[in-house]
Amino acid sequence: MTGLQAARLLDVRSLGVAAADGTPLVHEVSLTVEPGERVGLIGESGSGKSLTSFAVTGLLPSGLTASGSAILDGVEVVGARERDLVPLRGRTASVVFQEPLTALDPLMRLGKQVAAPLKRHLGLRGAALRSAVIDALAEVSLPDPERIAKAYPHEISGGQRQRVAIAAALACRPRLLIADEPTTALDVTVQDEILTLLDSLVAERGMALLFVSHDLAVVARMTDRALVLRHGRVVEAGPVETLLSAPTDPYTVELVRSARALDAALEVS
Numbered sequence: 001m002t003g004l005q006a007a008r009l010l011d012v013r014s015l016g017v018a019a020a021d022g023t024p025l026v027h028e029v030s031l032t033v034e035p036g037e038r039v040g041l042i043g044e045s046g047s048g049k050s051l052t053s054f055a056v057t058g059l060l061p062s063g064l065t066a067s068g069s070a071i072l073d074g075v076e077v078v079g080a081r082e083r084d085l086v087p088l089r090g091r092t093a094s095v096v097f098q099e100p101l102t103a104l105d106p107l108m109r110l111g112k113q114v115a116a117p118l119k120r121h122l123g124l125r126g127a128a129l130r131s132a133v134i135d136a137l138a139e140v141s142l143p144d145p146e147r148i149a150k151a152y153p154h155e156i157s158g159g160q161r162q163r164v165a166i167a168a169a170l171a172c173r174p175r176l177l178i179a180d181e182p183t184t185a186l187d188v189t190v191q192d193e194i195l196t197l198l199d200s201l202v203a204e205r206g207m208a209l210l211f212v213s214h215d216l217a218v219v220a221r222m223t224d225r226a227l228v229l230r231h232g233r234v235v236e237a238g239p240v241e242t243l244l245s246a247p248t249d250p251y252t253v254e255l256v257r258s259a260r261a262l263d264a265a266l267e268v269s
């Protein structure tokens with residue numbers, strides 16, 4: 001392995017994902033994320049964004065198979081045994097999903113859910129665990145963390161639930177955050193607050209970010225470099241500024257055109 005590869009937090013080469021019947025869903029995706037770097041994955045619904053982000057953390061739904069290579073902090077994820085991936089999740093890389101209820105157990109108090117990774121990875125117990133949970137909830141700017149810790153998911157708002165899911169994902173200070181459409185299920189004002197929160201947490205902690213979204217404006221706000229996926233393939237990649245100012249692939253051209261049209265419509269209204 002060269003020095004450059006060793007320094008990479010995530011190094012994905014020719015990643016493929018196939019359905020149970022062999023139908024290819026993701027083809028030949030290659031991407032890298034360096035420590036502290038922010039990379040976007042953009043594409044329309046069904047383009048393979050989620051499957052790519054699941055495959056690089058070994059979280060593909062059962063029945064789907066990955067091929068190629070995805071090296072996360074030096075560990076080959078494709079073909080890895082589950083027990084070799086458990087220590088990486090939450091510590092090296094954490095995922096925040098579109099719908100916080102996917103990540104949260106509806107029947108468990110929120111404090112317990114934030115506590116789980118702190119117990120598992122950092123071995124915290126008792127008073128140290130309780131104060132780490134409250135700190136984790138306070139860091140995502142939740143009002144009254146003591147109350148939230150005792151509440152169940154249905155007792156707080158959707159935006160607050162996403163903050164708790166972010167708190168749980170970041171509790172063990174992972175080096176890479178994978179955010180898969182983290183604000184798509186939220187209304188626009190809450191969406192903006194969550195993006196601001198993610199932006200500042202990523203900056204403060206010097207975390208790397210792989211940000212997955214169908215929304216070009218959001219990807220442009222959150223990342224410096226992006227890959228455009230279509231039908232499971234990368235059709236274009238580069239600095240976000242270049243994608244916006246001089247897109248070359250017809251699909252990217254269309255994405256930029258519709259994002260600008262929306263912008264213009266908003267300015268008029």
Ligand SMILES: Nc1ncnc2c1ncn2[C@@H]1O[C@H](COP(=O)(O)OP(=O)(O)OP(=O)(O)O)[C@@H](O)[C@H]1O
Nearest residue numbers: 019025043044045046047048049050051052061214
């Ligand atoms: N478990 C599965 N079995 C078979 N096909 C699947 C499975 N999960 C996803 N797919 C298919 O794989 C393709 C890529 O799906 P993926 O969820 O990665 O898209 P996406 O870009 O994340 O879309 P969205 O933004 O709607 O989540 C789609 O055509 C989808 O129908």
